Amino acid sequence: MNLGAHMSIAGGLHHAILAAEEVGARTLQVFTKQSSQWRAKPITEADLVRWKAERERTKIGPIVAHDSYLINLGQPDETKWREACEAFRIELERCEALEIRRLIMHPGAHLGSGEEAGLRRIAQALDVVHARTAGFAVRVCLEATAGQGTNLGYRFEHLRRILDLVHEPDRVGVCVDTCHIFAAGYDIRTSEGYARTFDTFDRIVGLNRILAFHVNDSKKPFLSRVDRHEHIGRGFIGSEAFRCLMRDERFRDVPMLLETPKDPGMEVRNLALLRAMRAGETANGAKGETANYANYANSGGEQKQKGQEQKRQKQRQQEQKKQKQEQQEQKKQKQKQQEQKKQKQKQQEQKKQKQEQQEQKKQKQEQQEQKKQKQKQQRQQELKKPQQQKQQRRGQPDRKRASKGGR
Numbered sequence: 001m002n003l004g005a006h007m008s009i010a011g012g013l014h015h016a017i018l019a020a021e022e023v024g025a026r027t028l029q030v031f032t033k034q035s036s037q038w039r040a041k042p043i044t045e046a047d048l049v050r051w052k053a054e055r056e057r058t059k060i061g062p063i064v065a066h067d068s069y070l071i072n073l074g075q076p077d078e079t080k081w082r083e084a085c086e087a088f089r090i091e092l093e094r095c096e097a098l099e100i101r102r103l104i105m106h107p108g109a110h111l112g113s114g115e116e117a118g119l120r121r122i123a124q125a126l127d128v129v130h131a132r133t134a135g136f137a138v139r140v141c142l143e144a145t146a147g148q149g150t151n152l153g154y155r156f157e158h159l160r161r162i163l164d165l166v167h168e169p170d171r172v173g174v175c176v177d178t179c180h181i182f183a184a185g186y187d188i189r190t191s192e193g194y195a196r197t198f199d200t201f202d203r204i205v206g207l208n209r210i211l212a213f214h215v216n217d218s219k220k221p222f223l224s225r226v227d228r229h230e231h232i233g234r235g236f237i238g239s240e241a242f243r244c245l246m247r248d249e250r251f252r253d254v255p256m257l258l259e260t261p262k263d264p265g266m267e268v269r270n271l272a273l274l275r276a277m278r279a280g281e282t283a284n285g286a287k288g289e290t291a292n293y294a295n296y297a298n299s300g301g302e303q304k305q306k307g308q309e310q311k312r313q314k315q316r317q318q319e320q321k322k323q324k325q326e327q328q329e330q331k332k333q334k335q336k337q338q339e340q341k342k343q344k345q346k347q348q349e350q351k352k353q354k355q356e357q358q359e360q361k362k363q364k365q366e367q368q369e370q371k372k373q374k375q376k377q378q379r380q381q382e383l384k385k386p387q388q389q390k391q392q393r394r395g396q397p398d399r400k401r402a403s404k405g406g407r
């Protein structure tokens with residue numbers, strides 16, 4: 001089975017694998033760091049060990065990653081573009097460490113520089129990053145977008161253009177998001193529309209380029225160019241497109257990931273529905289899948305799964321809370337230690353000053369002592385002087401007498 005979902009890494013990278021397991025997902029998409037921040041906490045040895053252990057135990061895969069939404073490789077500003085390239089390189093590095101082989105990214109926005117300039121910029125960025133990540137096993141997957149704002153990638157031709165421009169096209173694949181292509185103007189609502197769309201895709205990009213699907217219904221209508229995901233069958237796309245996708249033999253081995261809203265129990269529901277759509281073909285024909293899903297729902301399976309999921313979520317939240325408390329405790333202790341260190345330094349400083357003062361006092365006393373002695377010597381010399389003068393005046397013969405008189 002190639003059905004899975006995007007899962008949060010809150011509480012640690014391996015939590016995403018546990019969350020996928022809970023809802024019965026067989027593949028998984030993660031952000032390898034917080035998607036809304038530039039900075040990334042380095043992946044520790046402990047993170048890696050837990051990640052590998054859970055991956056091995058659950059056999060969930062292939063696991064794919066999605067890059068941060070902040071990165072825009074189509075950025076016309078030179079400095080910002082360089083920063084984006086560097087951030088993207090780090091994303092690839094993290095994938096490599098986690099043994100993730102597909103990094104899905106929104107190609108980028110041209111921000112007014114024009115579509116061709118934007119596409120060239122993106123290809124140039126990929127070349128720069130590829131050069132700095134030679135030998136990496138992870139492949140970049142250009143995601144087809146809804147075309148909001150100046151975002152590129154909303155025409156299959158955009159993806160083709162980037163593939164044509166990059167120096168190492170073998171390192172680049174594509175991710176098709178059903179919600180995005182529908183909002184961008186590819187009508188997949190009927191089986192004919194579905195077939196036509198993928199024929200077009202095959203002609204322009206090539207189906208073998210598809211390394212992942214994002215399976216989402218759309219909250220916004222056809223050609224809205226707005227990117228809002230909805231639960232399967234509840235949006236403007238409807239069930240038929242997903243039925244076609246689930247039964248498309250060409251994509252049997254391509255990971256298909258839900259990015260539907262995070263409402264409790266809904267991943268279980270969406271996955272069950274997709275599975276039923278696939279099974280329906282081999283079982284009871286077109287109506288089979290709905291019946292299968294109805295059976296599943298009626299048997300209480302959904303409720304049961306929902307309950308378990310909520311329980312696990314609660315546990316996770318408690319774990320996160322505990323971690324946070326521990327971190328705060330550590331922070332407090334560190335502050336305390338620093339405070340103590342500071343005080344100790346202060347005390348030593350004071351001690352030193354005192355010693356210096358004593359030293360100075362001693363020196364002063366010594367100086368005074370020396371001064372006193374000098375004065376004494378001077379006085380003695382002065383006392384001797386008159387005698388000498390007397391002696392000189394009296395001449396040699398008188399010396400005997402003078403010495404006598406002195407006594």
Ligand SMILES: [Zn+2]
Nearest residue numbers: 143177214259
């Ligand atoms: Zn997507």
Ligand SMILES: [Zn+2]
Nearest residue numbers: 177180227228
């Ligand atoms: Zn989207």
